[in-house]
Amino acid sequence: MNVLTGIAVFAVSLVCLHVLGVSCTPLHPKLFDGVSPESRAQLEHYRLNDDVLPTHYDIEIKPFFEAEPEREAFTFNGITVITVTASVENVTQIKLHKANMDILSWSVMRKSNSMVVRSGNNTYDEETQILTLHLNETLLKNVEYLVVFNYVGMMEENMRGFYRSYFKQNGTQVWLGSTQFEQTEARRAFPCFDEPKFKATFLLKLNYKHLEYNVFSNTPIAKSEVIGNDRTLATFSITPKMSTYLLAFIVAPYNTTGDDILQVLSRPQAVNQTTYSINEGLKLLNALGEWLQYPFNSVPEITRMYMAAVPDFSAGAMENWGLVTYRESNLLYVPEDATSLQQQRIATIISHELAHQWFGNLVTCEWWDVTWLNEGFATYFEYFGTAVVEPAWELDQQFVIDKLHTAMQTDGTVSTHPMTHPVYTQAQATAIFDTISYNKGGVVLRMLEHHMSTEVFKAALVEYVKDRQFKSSRPEHLFAVLDKHNSSASAFMKPWTTQPGFPLVSVTTNENGFSITQQRFLINGTNQEDKLLWPLPITYATNGDEFSNTKPTLVGTETYNISVSNAANVQYFILNNQQVGYYRVHYDDALWEKISKALRTRGFAGIHVLNRAQIVDDLFNLARADVMGYSKALDMLEYLKEETEYAPWMAAANGLATLALRIHPEDEKLFSQHIKDMFGKVYEYVQFQAPAQSERRLHTYLRRLVLDWTCRYGHDGCSKSALKEFETFRTNSSVKVHPDLRQVVYCEGVRRGSLEQFDFLLNLYLTTNVATEQQLTLQGMSCATEKAVIYKFMNLTSSPDVRSQDKSTALSLLLNNQYALESAASYLVENSARWAETHGGYEYVAIALASILLRVKEAAVKETIAQFAETNKDMLGPDAFELISKGLEEYDNNQRFTNDHRDEILGFLTLKAGSDASRTGIFNVVVSLCLLLVAIW
Ligand SMILES: *[C@@H]1O[C@H](CO)[C@@H](O)[C@H](O)[C@H]1NC(C)=O
Ligand SMILES: *[C@@H]1O[C@H](CO)[C@@H](O)[C@H](O)[C@H]1NC(C)=O
Ligand SMILES: *[C@@H]1O[C@H](CO)[C@@H](O)[C@H](O)[C@H]1NC(C)=O
Ligand SMILES: *[C@@H]1O[C@H](CO)[C@@H](O)[C@H](O)[C@H]1NC(C)=O
Numbered sequence: 001m002n003v004l005t006g007i008a009v010f011a012v013s014l015v016c017l018h019v020l021g022v023s024c025t026p027l028h029p030k031l032f033d034g035v036s037p038e039s040r041a042q043l044e045h046y047r048l049n050d051d052v053l054p055t056h057y058d059i060e061i062k063p064f065f066e067a068e069p070e071r072e073a074f075t076f077n078g079i080t081v082i083t084v085t086a087s088v089e090n091v092t093q094i095k096l097h098k099a100n101m102d103i104l105s106w107s108v109m110r111k112s113n114s115m116v117v118r119s120g121n122n123t124y125d126e127e128t129q130i131l132t133l134h135l136n137e138t139l140l141k142n143v144e145y146l147v148v149f150n151y152v153g154m155m156e157e158n159m160r161g162f163y164r165s166y167f168k169q170n171g172t173q174v175w176l177g178s179t180q181f182e183q184t185e186a187r188r189a190f191p192c193f194d195e196p197k198f199k200a201t202f203l204l205k206l207n208y209k210h211l212e213y214n215v216f217s218n219t220p221i222a223k224s225e226v227i228g229n230d231r232t233l234a235t236f237s238i239t240p241k242m243s244t245y246l247l248a249f250i251v252a253p254y255n256t257t258g259d260d261i262l263q264v265l266s267r268p269q270a271v272n273q274t275t276y277s278i279n280e281g282l283k284l285l286n287a288l289g290e291w292l293q294y295p296f297n298s299v300p301e302i303t304r305m306y307m308a309a310v311p312d313f314s315a316g317a318m319e320n321w322g323l324v325t326y327r328e329s330n331l332l333y334v335p336e337d338a339t340s341l342q343q344q345r346i347a348t349i350i351s352h353e354l355a356h357q358w359f360g361n362l363v364t365c366e367w368w369d370v371t372w373l374n375e376g377f378a379t380y381f382e383y384f385g386t387a388v389v390e391p392a393w394e395l396d397q398q399f400v401i402d403k404l405h406t407a408m409q410t411d412g413t414v415s416t417h418p419m420t421h422p423v424y425t426q427a428q429a430t431a432i433f434d435t436i437s438y439n440k441g442g443v444v445l446r447m448l449e450h451h452m453s454t455e456v457f458k459a460a461l462v463e464y465v466k467d468r469q470f471k472s473s474r475p476e477h478l479f480a481v482l483d484k485h486n487s488s489a490s491a492f493m494k495p496w497t498t499q500p501g502f503p504l505v506s507v508t509t510n511e512n513g514f515s516i517t518q519q520r521f522l523i524n525g526t527n528q529e530d531k532l533l534w535p536l537p538i539t540y541a542t543n544g545d546e547f548s549n550t551k552p553t554l555v556g557t558e559t560y561n562i563s564v565s566n567a568a569n570v571q572y573f574i575l576n577n578q579q580v581g582y583y584r585v586h587y588d589d590a591l592w593e594k595i596s597k598a599l600r601t602r603g604f605a606g607i608h609v610l611n612r613a614q615i616v617d618d619l620f621n622l623a624r625a626d627v628m629g630y631s632k633a634l635d636m637l638e639y640l641k642e643e644t645e646y647a648p649w650m651a652a653a654n655g656l657a658t659l660a661l662r663i664h665p666e667d668e669k670l671f672s673q674h675i676k677d678m679f680g681k682v683y684e685y686v687q688f689q690a691p692a693q694s695e696r697r698l699h700t701y702l703r704r705l706v707l708d709w710t711c712r713y714g715h716d717g718c719s720k721s722a723l724k725e726f727e728t729f730r731t732n733s734s735v736k737v738h739p740d741l742r743q744v745v746y747c748e749g750v751r752r753g754s755l756e757q758f759d760f761l762l763n764l765y766l767t768t769n770v771a772t773e774q775q776l777t778l779q780g781m782s783c784a785t786e787k788a789v790i791y792k793f794m795n796l797t798s799s800p801d802v803r804s805q806d807k808s809t810a811l812s813l814l815l816n817n818q819y820a821l822e823s824a825a826s827y828l829v830e831n832s833a834r835w836a837e838t839h840g841g842y843e844y845v846a847i848a849l850a851s852i853l854l855r856v857k858e859a860a861v862k863e864t865i866a867q868f869a870e871t872n873k874d875m876l877g878p879d880a881f882e883l884i885s886k887g888l889e890e891y892d893n894n895q896r897f898t899n900d901h902r903d904e905i906l907g908f909l910t911l912k913a914g915s916d917a918s919r920t921g922i923f924n925v926v927v928s929l930c931l932l933l934v935a936i937w
């Protein structure tokens with residue numbers, strides 16, 4: 001599954017908006033952890049036992065999209081027959097899952113002779129969603145029984161289980177049914193043993209109205225009979241042995257495009273948007289099959305691949321075996337209406353989901369505590385699988401910024417968790433689909449790859465997949481195979497997967513080389529008591545040629561000496577070539593000085609682009625953690641003025657976005673000047689222009705980033721060019737803006753504009769047939785700065801015009817706009833009932849307010865929110881109230897941080913402003929002036 005947009009109530013969304021390449025402002029993604037719903041049952045009670053094992057399901061589903069006599073609309077009839085065997089003696093009860101359904105009847109019979117097993121009542125635990133069938137006789141061990149259920153289920157709009165969604169066609173609403181079962185929602189469609197390790201085969205029948213609908217599932221339709229009342233009963237061929245969460249079916253008036261191997265399913269008006277994903281999907285399917293030496297369709301039941309675009313979809317995409325489902329924006333592509341980053345995202349998400357066909361579907365994590373065995377691999381292939389078919393995209397570079405740096409943001413907090421981490425409840429199963437399982441998972445695999453070498457890594461994975469096919473897997477299974485290929489593999493992997501966090505490596509020069517020490521890195525100050533150690537993959541470079549070596553020496557001790565002859569005279573010493581190792585590096589003053597000098601040398605003295613990105617990211621975070629002073633870090637970062645590569649700039653954008661939130665309001669003008677100064681040269685380098693035909697993709701991405709920052713901070717050239725394009729488009733909408741300029745043009749148009757400009761984009765948002773354009777217009781609207789316009793955006797977000805799947809994205813986009821925070825807060829306080837109603841409860845009001853508190857600087861806004869919470873404590877309820885309280889606490893922490901670091905940052909900014917004004921002289925005057933200022937502040 002791809003979950004970048006965040007679904008869980010409490011895990012929502014201070015997500016970085018990778019979708020749009022918006023620089024993220026990583027703020028404590030785990031802030032809301034403490035208030036996630038408490039488990040109300042004993043933890044072990046959430047798990048099934050192994051007494052009774054399912055081997056096969058026969059499922060028949062009959063949906064009603066319209067009311068019929070004695071039948072409500074959006075319900076379905078279900079008949080499920082599960083073949084089970086008792087694995088132990090004397091079994092008198094069967095435990096399995098169900099949720100949100102009425103079971104009309106159930107029975108148990110012996111399969112061989114249909115003899116009914118005498119049974120008693122059943123009991124159901126709402127909290128664990130476990131149904132217990134009590135039997136009056138014991139089941140015979142190793143004999144097959146059938147458990148038969150008749151039931152009625154609900155097709156809700158909540159994007160869980162078998163749910164309903166719609167699209168508009170000629171102005172009318174057309175309903176469809178689709179499924180999302182991961183992690184624990186298959187039980188809403190049929191009673192089942194809803195844990196990944198209980199693999200079984202499935203035979204699905206769908207009873208549907210054939211004049212209006214088509215049906216699709218994991219496997220092809222084997223038989224189709226018209227049965228009267230305009231209904232058809234379609235029987236799908238049997239599935240491979242697989243987990244419940246991978247079953248999927250769709251009842252929709254969809255069209256299919258593609259060939260025999262791969263087809264894309266979409267609503268009729270989008271059939272001309274599927275060409276790209278069909279072609280890219282085929283290439284990826286082949287490339288991954290070759291990589292793993294295991295063609296996807298060598299699983300006999302899976303003869304072809306379907307990829308479906310679903311209008312309402314909680315995750316980004318879902319890897320159901322043979323029927324992958326996606327958000328429209330992650331699958332449908334129109335070159336005229338999508339940025340090159342949106343195109344890349346479509347390709348990488350397809351790669352992620354297709355990689356799951358092996359890592360997840362064929363070989364499945366045994367339980368959600370080792371979700372990384374699915375998602376870590378999928379994240380790895382998201383970039384490195386796509387790289388096989390799109391070598392020009394330089395995805396290896398993007399991986400470091402998008403996955404490694406973001407993993408560190410979460411993993412550097414005290415509330416992080418190890419990759420392998422206990423899970424019991426449904427909420428915990430949802431919560432572990434996080435940056436740690438995904439990004440850290442992928443990062444650790446990349447690190448392992450360089451330790452083993454790509455060839456050996458590949459060979460080991462090929463063997464692992466064959467070894468565990470049709471089974472579930474735990475880390476020990478993976479490690480055992482890895483060890484056969486490299487004897488230190490599991491010793492390397494274990495600490496990285498079972499310990500929380502990651503190390504900070506400090507380097508000092510000594511007589512015969514360099515001494516390194518490791519300790520855990522924490523963003524709020526490094527904890528001296530934490531004695532965790534990791535097997536560090538050590539590589540280093542003292543000149544440009546050495547960065548290509550990424551095969552490390554493993555160092556497991558707290559301190560270690562690297563002997564380098566003539567250490568005192570090296571030009572520089574940089575640890576962790578291409579940032580393959582998952583750790584930060586701090587150097588002694590002399591070494592930092594050398595690095596700083598090298599960065600200001602022509603060609604950066606050969607320092608690899610990824611190591612420049614590493615240094616940038618480390619500097620921001622070392623300063624934030626008080627390992628290094630801000631003035632020193634910011635001074636070193638001045639090198640960026642000469643930087644022209646995307647990776648270091650993206651790292652800088654992330655660091656600056658966080659820093660911007662911590663700048664004292666009275667210092668913002670100076671900070672703004674600093675930003676314009678930093679970006680001045682690179683703006684000239686990228687220019688405000690559409691990408692050239694042959695342009696490097698990373699150059700296009702760099703331009704988007706630079707224009708975003710320069711326009712935001714009031715760069716004249718950027719602003720003028722953007723506004724000109726916006727107004728040209730607004731007066732004649734046939735003169736479209738180049739997709740790769742659209743973000744900045746739409747945003748600047750609304751930012752400097754008013755209601756008219758907003759309404760122009762709103763109209764586009766409401767009428768476009770293209771999901772990627774809808775994302776761009778939504779983002780554009782989120783740049784509003786006038787109160788009335790921000791209120792309109794908030795009204796829009798809490799209306800059905802923004803689909804539930806997009807509501808948290810809309811809010812995140814708005815909160816990325818510092819000018820909107822105050823108005824957003826007052827809107828929420830004034831319209832909390834509406835927000836709660838349309839989002840699904842007061843928790844959502846609390847999430848929005850807490851998210852504002854993490855970013856806002858004005859004490860008045862904090863006061864408004866605090867007062868609101870106090871006055872409405874009862875209405876909010878304990879969970880929502882606590883969420884806001886945590887936000888208030890975070891606000892205070894942030895204030896403290898701002899005040900503690902203000903002098904130093906201001907000192908730097910003032911010094912710089914002065915020196916920029918008159919580069920040639922009066923240095924001493926400025927210094928003393930600045931000291932004076934520091935004293936006053
Ligand atoms: C099953 O129950 C019978 C009768 O109560 C008993 O003799 C036998 O030991 C039990 N078997 C197991 C494995 O508990
Ligand atoms: C099952 O046993 C319960 C209690 O032991 C009894 O009340 C019930 O009638 C029995 N049901 C059947 C179908 O024998
Ligand atoms: C169901 O039956 C079991 C065992 O026969 C008994 O312990 C339980 O109290 C019964 N529950 C209900 C709700 O009747
Ligand atoms: C939609 O309207 C157009 C023009 O009125 C018509 O040609 C088309 O058949 C309609 N499509 C559907 C699916 O009703």
Ligand SMILES: *[C@@H]1O[C@H](CO)[C@@H](O)[C@H](O)[C@H]1NC(C)=O
Binds near residue numbers: 254255271
């Ligand atoms: C979609 O499928 C329907 C029914 O199968 C067909 O009538 C229609 O022409 C198709 N539309 C497109 C755009 O291919």
Ligand SMILES: *[C@@H]1O[C@H](CO)[C@@H](O)[C@H](O)[C@H]1NC(C)=O
Binds near residue numbers: 268269270769
């Ligand atoms: C694609 O189809 C839609 C709806 O059928 C139509 O409005 C649009 O013009 C088509 N686009 C292209 C590029 O053909």
